Amino acid sequence: MKRFVSVLxxxxxxxxxxxxxxxxxxxxxxxxxxxxxxxxxSETTLGLAPFKERQKLRIGFFTxxxxxxxxxxxxxxxxxxxxxxxxxxVPFTNGPAMMEANNDWDIGGVxxxxxxxxxxxxxxxxxxxxxxxxxxxLFVRPDHPLAEDPKDPENWKGTEWIYPxxxxxxxxxxxxxxxxxxxxxxxxxxxxxxxxxxxxFQGGTGDGLGVWNVIAFEAEDTGFVRIGDAGTLGFTxxxxxxxxxxxxxxxxxxxxxxxxxxxxxxxxxxxxxxxxEQAVAWFLEDGENEGIRINQSIAERVMxxxxxxxxxxFIEIFTxxxxxEAGIYTKRDLIQAERDILVGVDFFISxxxxxEEDREKFLDDGLIDPSVAIGVKEMLDELQIEY
Numbered sequence: 526m527k528r529f530v531s532v533l534x535x536x537x538x539x540x541x542x543x544x545x546x547x548x549x550x551x552x553x554x555x556x557x558x559x560x561x562x563x564x565x566x567s568e569t570t571l572g573l574a575p576f577k578e579r580q581k582l583r584i585g586f587f588t589x590x591x592x593x594x595x596x597x598x599x600x601x602x603x604x605x606x607x608x609x610x611x612x613x614x615v616p617f618t619n620g621p622a623m624m625e626a627n628n629d630w631d632i633g634g635v636x637x638x639x640x641x642x643x644x645x646x647x648x649x650x651x652x653x654x655x656x657x658x659x660x661x662x663l664f665v666r667p668d669h670p671l672a673e674d675p676k677d678p679e680n681w682k683g684t685e686w687i688y689p690x691x692x693x694x695x696x697x698x699x700x701x702x703x704x705x706x707x708x709x710x711x712x713x714x715x716x717x718x719x720x721x722x723x724x725x726f727q728g729g730t731g732d733g734l735g736v737w738n739v740i741a742f743e744a745e746d747t748g749f750v751r752i753g754d755a756g757t758l759g760f761t762x763x764x765x766x767x768x769x770x771x772x773x774x775x776x777x778x779x780x781x782x783x784x785x786x787x788x789x790x791x792x793x794x795x796x797x798x799x800x801x802e803q804a805v806a807w808f809l810e811d812g813e814n815e816g817i818r819i820n821q822s823i824a825e826r827v828m829x830x831x832x833x834x835x836x837x838x839f840i841e842i843f844t845x846x847x848x849x850e851a852g853i854y855t856k857r858d859l860i861q862a863e864r865d866i867l868v869g870v871d872f873f874i875s876x877x878x879x880x881e882e883d884r885e886k887f888l889d890d891g892l893i894d895p896s897v898a899i900g901v902k903e904m905l906d907e908l909q910i911e912y
Contacts, residue, residue, distance in 0.1 A: 558830040559778040563908075569607040569670050571783060571789050572910050576609040578879040582777050583613045583625045585633025589739045589817045590890055592656040592764035593634040593809055596783070599790040601807055608782060611766060616815060619718060624649075629773050636737075637762040637869040638692040644892045645883055650773060652897040653766035654842050654862055657757035657832040661697045662741040664726070664734040664749040671733065678705040687726055688735030690716040693755070693762040698735050700758040709876075723747075730824045739812065741825040760872075762831075763865045771852060772898070781900040788836040788901075794828070795835070836905070836912035842900030853881070854888050863893045 569575060572658055587593045599605055600612050615630045617623040620639025624647055627633065634655055635643065643649040670680040681702065688694040702708055712733075717725055718776045719736040725732040725745055729758035733752075745751055755761055766784070773780060794804045799800040809824035834842060842865070851871060859867070870887065873879045887893065905912055 548689070556815075557774075559789050561778070561803065566908055569604075570602070570904075571604055571607075571907055572784065573608055573785060573881065573904075574908065575607060576779070576782075579609050579611065581613060582610045582632070582776070582779055583630045583837060584783075584784055585630035585635075586616045586619050586750055587620075587636075588616045588637070588815045589812055589819070590634075590656075590764070591738070591808070591827055591833070592636065592658070594804070594811075595689070595787045595790040595833060596634075597811060598794065598804055598807055598855055599786045602790070602793070602798055604786050604790065605783075606749075607640065608786070610779070610783070618720075618815075618817075619795075625770070627769070629777060632766050632768045632783070632817070634764065636693060636764045636765050637696075637866070640763070640765050640866060641873055641879065644887050645879060647769075649769055649895040650892050651765045651767055651862065651866065652773065652780070652894050653787070654763050654839065655787070655833055657763040657834075657865075658693070658737065658762045658764055659761060660754060660827075661693050661737045661760070661832045662735070662744070662751050662754040663697060664736070665703055665732060667748060667750055669732060669750075669912045671752055673694055673754065674752040676705060678707050679758040681705060681707055683712070683734040685713040685715060685730075686733040686735060687715045687717050687722040687731040689722065690714065690719050691873070691876070691878050693760070693774055693869065694719070694735035694737060695876070696760050696869065697753065697755050697758055697764070697878050698733075699872065699876070700760050701753045704758070709819065714764070723875075738827055739819055739823055742826050743818055746857070747822070760868075763862070765862075765866075773894075777823045777897075777900065779857065781897055781904060783834065784897055785901045785904060788839045791833040792835050794831070794833075801828060809876040820868075836901075839910065840898050840902050843895040844902075856889070859888070860895055861891070866893055 558578045560577050562577050563574045566572055566574040584596055605612050620635040620677055623633050623635060624642055627647055640651055649868060674680055686698060715731055719740045722736055723740050793800055798884050805824045805828050808828055809819060809821060813818035842861045845861045850864055870884055
């Protein structure tokens with residue numbers, strides 16, 4: 526309780542300073558009192574302490590990707606209402622659009638490409654890993670030579686591939702080419718977002734397709750042949766949650782509580798077949814409401830492939846330290862979240878999207894930020910919640 530009261534005092538002082546200097550362009554909703562009622566923690570389903578005053582958290586929500594959905598599931602289960610929190614969903618179907626609209630949300634969930642863009646283009650902080658995405662897949666038509674033998678480099682040479690450039694789809698494609706001794710110069714590329722890429726491929730454009738999640742399963746159901754994916758090619762891509770430094774400091778107790786709810790709800794998904802069935806139903810319902818091409822079978826497969834960390838795993842990801850595996854950064858050891866994300870950063874550097882200077886700045890500035898995980902750990906320890 527002392528920790529939350531201290532944060533409250535700091536926030537109150539900060540608010541006074543901000544008010545004296547004029548209004549901020551970005552809504553931080555720092556008007557709330559973030560004091561919690563510890564005595565009522567035992568009355569909530571998760572054992573977390575509810576806020577004494579009603580709060581609102583705006584979430585940049587990646588529709589159709591499971592990386593955001595434990596927030597929605599928790600909301601459906603009534604967890605946020607018990608904690609006196611209202612969730613406002615700001616839906617997006619791609620990371621760049623979400624980043625451009627970052628004034629419209631408090632925290633936002635994106636894939637690996639979006640995480641890197643958030644650090645480089647917007648100076649946002651990564652405070653959570655929400656999924657380790659493996660369903661980033663490559664497809665060809667059944668009659669293409671690659672469908673029969675994707676290990677023959679001659680079948681790859683000169684082929685034309687449709688995918689969103691500068692994303693993890695490109696990273697998977699590069700890995701597939703490297704496995705047969707080739708690189709991007711051996712193929713032709715067409716840049717399209719995932720939905721339009723599938724439409725174009727269905728219309729006869731290109732020899733191969735790189736897409737993910739719901740669109741990947743739709744491609745599979747259309748009859749296209751999966752010749753590789755992130756899981757089989759060894760490029761598992763972390764997804765995560767980002768926030769501006771200003772919003773994090775203004776809403777830290779609220780954000781830490783929401784992140785704790787996210788991972789406790791992830792555990793709820795894994796607890797039973799019944800819980801997974803309910804999660805699938807809610808995922809399907811939301812996808813249909815948002816106009817995503819989805820059905821029961823696709824929803825089931827998307828959730829089966831979901832690899833969101835449990836609460837304990839989340840804390841370990843942001844606290845376990847080891848040297849930079851590439852041996853490049855030697856100023857300090859890196860937390861696992863940094864090492865996992867650097868796999869993607871190093872790929873994007875190899876493709877000319879980022880520089881070694883960008884890599885060093887991300888680490889020097891602490892943009893992969895463990896403070897929320899540490900705060901969640903302290904909160905759970907104080908409440909004697911196991912993780």
